[in-house]
Amino acid sequence: MGMGTRARALIGGGLTALGLAVFAATPALASEGDRMGQPTPGGIALQPAASPLKVEAHFFHDVVLLPVISIITLLVLGLLIWIVIRYNKKANPVPAKWSHNTLVEVIWTVAPVLILVAISLFSFRLLFAYNDMPEPYLTVKATGNQWNWGYEYPDQGIPEYVSNMLSEEEIAQRGMDHALYRLAADEPIVVPVGKTIRVQVTAADVIHAFALPAFGLKIDAVPGRLNETWFRADRVGTFYGQCSELCGVDHAFMPIEIRVVSQADFEAWVASKGGSMTPKAPEGAAAPAAAPALN
Numbered sequence: 065m066g067m068g069t070r071a072r073a074l075i076g077g078g079l080t081a082l083g084l085a086v087f088a089a090t091p092a093l094a095s096e097g098d099r100m101g102q103p104t105p106g107g108i109a110l111q112p113a114a115s116p117l118k119v120e121a122h123f124f125h126d127v128v129l130l131p132v133i134s135i136i137t138l139l140v141l142g143l144l145i146w147i148v149i150r151y152n153k154k155a156n157p158v159p160a161k162w163s164h165n166t167l168v169e170v171i172w173t174v175a176p177v178l179i180l181v182a183i184s185l186f187s188f189r190l191l192f193a194y195n196d197m198p199e200p201y202l203t204v205k206a207t208g209n210q211w212n213w214g215y216e217y218p219d220q221g222i223p224e225y226v227s228n229m230l231s232e233e234e235i236a237q238r239g240m241d242h243a244l245y246r247l248a249a250d251e252p253i254v255v256p257v258g259k260t261i262r263v264q265v266t267a268a269d270v271i272h273a274f275a276l277p278a279f280g281l282k283i284d285a286v287p288g289r290l291n292e293t294w295f296r297a298d299r300v301g302t303f304y305g306q307c308s309e310l311c312g313v314d315h316a317f318m319p320i321e322i323r324v325v326s327q328a329d330f331e332a333w334v335a336s337k338g339g340s341m342t343p344k345a346p347e348g349a350a351a352p353a354a355a356p357a358l359n
């Protein structure tokens with residue numbers, strides 16, 4: 065195990081990181097309008113944001129992480145090139161014998177600590193934004209099943225309905241773009257534009273994950289637990305996500321489709337589902353006077 069192996073591993077790692085940084089910094093090849101809310105062919109950047117959390121996530125990735133990654137990668141690459149050229153056997157036939165340098169060791173310990181602390185400040189800010197949900201306009205409960213999603217609107221009295229993936233045949237029959245195969249569902253989540261939507265996420269069998277890139281959503285769906293996340297779509301359109309926790313043989317076939325519509329269209333959809341826009345009173349709330357005093 066000489067220095068050669070280690071140096072080669074370092075160079076390989078450095079180049080890989082550099083390649084990733086360059087790729088990530090390049091904007092998606094197709095324009096945003098082409099494929100809003102879905103993957104872009106040849107795309108290598110994050111999907112365009114359509115909800116506040118995704119805007120924050122973009123900032124964290126593009127403004128905080130990418131410069132840090134790029135600078136460190138270039139620095140390491142520069143150091144490697146310098147060592148390879150200046151200190152190879154030909155250029156430096158008599159190597160130095162010392163093996164420790166306290167100053168250098170202090171620098172390479174303290175500098176990464178400071179970098180990580182700086183990153184964590186922005187990271188916590190993003191984490192708090194996820195936790196800090198505005199007053200929601202409505203709640204959707206999403207339940208992961210092997211292998212589809214069940215959606216329920218408790219406030220509007222819409223009982224759970226099952227959302228299944230559209231097959232290739234169904235995509236063709238409906239005249240949809242074939243790229244929507246494994247993204248499009250027969251029964252999407254439908255929400256009004258510009259309103260804060262609370263999504264409560266759980267699972268009925270194994271762990272799934274509710275994820276939709278354009279809204280910055282990704283949260284585990286765990287049996288026996290109720291997780292919560294939120295989004296506020298800033299435009300009308302159809303947005304696609306997928307189960308993002310390996311959950312069995314048909315994991316790749318349980319897409320998440322969210323259709324963002326106008327308020328009027330939303331109300332019409334609620335009516336078509338047999339729901340009501342007037343929130344129903346919590347059970348027992350009709351007779352508060354009858355409640356006995358507890359003390």
Ligand SMILES: [Cu+2]
Nearest residue numbers: 272307311315
């Ligand atoms: Cu799943």
